Amino acid sequence: MRFSILLVDDEESIRDGVAIALGPLYDIRAFGTAEEGLASLDEKPPDLVLLDIGLPGMNGIEALRRIRETHPEVLVIMITAYEDVHTVVSAMKFGAYDYIIKPILMDGLETTIGNALESVRLRKEVRLLQERYLQDNLPGFVAQSDELQDVMKFIAQVAKSPDTPILILGETGTGKELIASAIHYRSPNCKGPFVTVNCAAIPKDLVESELFGYEKGAFSGAGPAGKRGLIEDAAEGTLFLDEVGDLSLEAQAKLLRFLENAEFYRVGSTKKLSLRTRVVSATNKDLQQMMEQGLFRRDLYFRLGVITVKIPSLNERRGDILPLAHTFLLNFSSKFGKKFTSISPEARDALTEHRWTGNVRELKNVIEQGVLVGKEPELSLDDLGLAGQASAGGKARSGVDAVLRARPAIPPEGIDFEEEERKFRKRYFEEALRMSGGNESQAARLLGLNHHTFRFRKKKAFTPPKRG
Ligand SMILES: Nc1ncnc2c1ncn2[C@@H]1O[C@H](COP(=O)(O)OP(=O)(O)OP(=O)(O)O)[C@@H](O)[C@H]1O
Ligand SMILES: [Mg+2]
Numbered sequence: 001m002r003f004s005i006l007l008v009d010d011e012e013s014i015r016d017g018v019a020i021a022l023g024p025l026y027d028i029r030a031f032g033t034a035e036e037g038l039a040s041l042d043e044k045p046p047d048l049v050l051l052d053i054g055l056p057g058m059n060g061i062e063a064l065r066r067i068r069e070t071h072p073e074v075l076v077i078m079i080t081a082y083e084d085v086h087t088v089v090s091a092m093k094f095g096a097y098d099y100i101i102k103p104i105l106m107d108g109l110e111t112t113i114g115n116a117l118e119s120v121r122l123r124k125e126v127r128l129l130q131e132r133y134l135q136d137n138l139p140g141f142v143a144q145s146d147e148l149q150d151v152m153k154f155i156a157q158v159a160k161s162p163d164t165p166i167l168i169l170g171e172t173g174t175g176k177e178l179i180a181s182a183i184h185y186r187s188p189n190c191k192g193p194f195v196t197v198n199c200a201a202i203p204k205d206l207v208e209s210e211l212f213g214y215e216k217g218a219f220s221g222a223g224p225a226g227k228r229g230l231i232e233d234a235a236e237g238t239l240f241l242d243e244v245g246d247l248s249l250e251a252q253a254k255l256l257r258f259l260e261n262a263e264f265y266r267v268g269s270t271k272k273l274s275l276r277t278r279v280v281s282a283t284n285k286d287l288q289q290m291m292e293q294g295l296f297r298r299d300l301y302f303r304l305g306v307i308t309v310k311i312p313s314l315n316e317r318r319g320d321i322l323p324l325a326h327t328f329l330l331n332f333s334s335k336f337g338k339k340f341t342s343i344s345p346e347a348r349d350a351l352t353e354h355r356w357t358g359n360v361r362e363l364k365n366v367i368e369q370g371v372l373v374g375k376e377p378e379l380s381l382d383d384l385g386l387a388g389q390a391s392a393g394g395k396a397r398s399g400v401d402a403v404l405r406a407r408p409a410i411p412p413e414g415i416d417f418e419e420e421e422r423k424f425r426k427r428y429f430e431e432a433l434r435m436s437g438g439n440e441s442q443a444a445r446l447l448g449l450n451h452h453t454f455r456f457r458k459k460k461a462f463t464p465p466k467r468g
Helices: 012-022 034-043 060-070 085-093 106-137 146-159 176-185 204-212 249-261 287-292 298-304 318-335 345-353 359-373 399-405 417-435 440-446 451-462
Strands: 004-008 027-031 048-052 075-080 098-101 166-169 194-198 238-242 263-265 272-274 278-283 307-310
Touching: 004 012, 004 034, 012 027, 012 106, 027 034, 034 048, 034 060, 048 060, 048 106, 060 075, 060 085, 075 085, 075 106, 085 098, 098 106, 146 176, 146 307, 146 318, 166 176, 176 194, 176 238, 176 278, 204 249, 249 263, 249 298, 287 298, 318 345, 318 359, 345 359, 359 417, 417 440, 417 451, 440 451
Parallel strands: 004 027, 004 048, 048 075, 075 098, 166 278, 166 307, 194 238, 238 278
Antiparallel strands: 263 272
8 A cells, every 4th residue: 555645845845855755655745835735635635744834824733723624534744843832732732643843854754654654554444344344244234315325424424423422313114223333333433342222121120230230239139249231331332222212211310420421330339430432322202202291301312312313214215215125135035045136117116105104124024025925036016915005195094994895704604703803803913013014112003002902912813712
């Protein structure tokens, strides 16, 4: 790899001297003014800038400030005519990597540049590893639509600051978890761990000890050795709080304290612990409404959502539907040893027009099912099982109306009414689960049941009566 260096110095002898001494090793561009240097930098950013402080026109400190703003990845070494402590200090404060003092000794210059470029090389290597890791860990991540492209660009920007909390909002199945990991692997924290906590899955009275850990004997049932919490596991990395809208008010208060001063106590301990991690959280709940109802703390909302990322629903980014469908088609084909290569025009139309309540997850399930039951090599409309579904434009019609309009078929020998009724119910549970992509809360909502009733009735509907 040949590094490129941009030199800005108003002394011609220095420009020539550096070009002669370093020209064989690096690509050197030299300019007499900051204005020219910045223009060239914008055109093609170098790996390193050697920047004189005392320049005619814009001075070196001002130029440094601009470079740091527009090209934070470019290293800058300041050149100063004399060891003016104040100027050097302010240069370092503005983010200069190092400085050298005139008269320039070529040996010293080579060493300083060599060190700087070594760190550039390391950074590039890390970025390469990061990219490769992303490729391996987010295979088939599809973001074709302008809407999702915008989100990804925004994420790439905000991921750079390693501490800023980020709140991801979006309907169920829009890819919040994938986006959270994308943030981690694009951030400086990528060398640290990515720890996922599903706040909805931890029993309410264990949230605190799971998150913050506990001291031995902290409560009955606490292990004899004590335990570190998930927050400690995420030190120097990313803590992903999934379904954060499901945290109890009590847990919210503890989390708030941690976010405010990066300090916490293990349950049952008086020893203050402190660490650095980035908190990314996600929810498909309407936090605004929860705050109005007093179910979610306003102060915590603002702490978690210093940066808020809203993932558009699949219906709001239809440009992603077909690329996603094709990706899933190929993935499931190879997984199930099938030979699907395409999707029929009618099926494509149906996919594009369908109203996706379960978003990407629902689409993924539809394609998976199609690949399992369909006839190769082309996925047809029938294989999707979307017929009779509410489309994007149309209004959903309750299926019961259609059933009620037809007379029920009762054969002369009679039927098992209970069993018929159970099968009838079961179809509704299956359909709601299919639409929600398997998400029970969402399915319950579709059927107008609360989660508890949903579970209870679903279990009954799925359990055939014992015969005998
Ligand atoms: N852009 C995408 N490209 C490829 N696959 C995706 C994309 N977005 C989501 N998926 C897939 O869709 C499924 C749902 O995504 P994910 O679990 O991230 O959604 P979520 O927003 O966290 O949903 P929930 O709110 O229900 O937890 C996953 O299998 C995921 O791999
Ligand atoms: Mg999720």
